[in-house]
Amino acid sequence: MNPPVTGRGGAGSAPRPDAVPTVQLVVFRVGSEEYGLDILRIKEIINPLRITPVPRAPAFVEGVVELRGTIVPVVDLRKRFEVPAPAVGRRGKYVIVGIQGRVVGLVVDQVVETLRVPRPEVKSPPELFADALAAEFFEGVCYLKGRILFILNLDKILTSQERLRLGAFAGAAAKGGGSEP
Secondary structure (H helix, E strand, C coil), X not given: CCCCCCCCCCCCCCCCCCCCCEEXXXXXXXXXXXXXXXXXXXXXXXXXXXCECCCCCCCCEEEEEEECCEEXXXXXXXXXXCCCCCCCCCCCEEEEEEECCEEEEEEECEEEEEEEEEHHHCECCCCCCCCHHHHHCEEEEEEXXXXXXXXXXXXXXXXXXXXXXXXXXXXXXXXXXXXXC
16 A cells, blocks of 8 residues: 655645645636636636516616526626627627625626636736726736736626615516516
């Protein structure tokens, strides 16, 4: 019988003291830009489903979808970031995430890859945004593989009032009402 392997990253071994902490990101495209999202915040990535529009929803809310018995509001990041929003193409996906206790679908144009980024490489976002709310959308920025990647702050994509409205829209749709909450 062979002795257990230790100190080489195997099961049960302690992390190396010189190991640099990393974050694993899912990189996706919205318009012509690429963004990253911590993979731990993603529940799943799916192909687009049929959306039921919700009357009087904010312009960036496409509507709701039914996902395995759950009514999920769908937010179009292209509209939220104010970039041209053509119809979702073949590469388009819904990134299903949890935002402060609510399940939300995010429309993206393409999921590109997953990356491991050393935490020290993630810098605070630049204070160049004219709109303070837009600046809050991002928790960091990094330069990786020859490109700048903005890392989303999911908890700031929607204001607390918008989160409440989304919950009400999803609840109304689940009850079959589909009207203004």
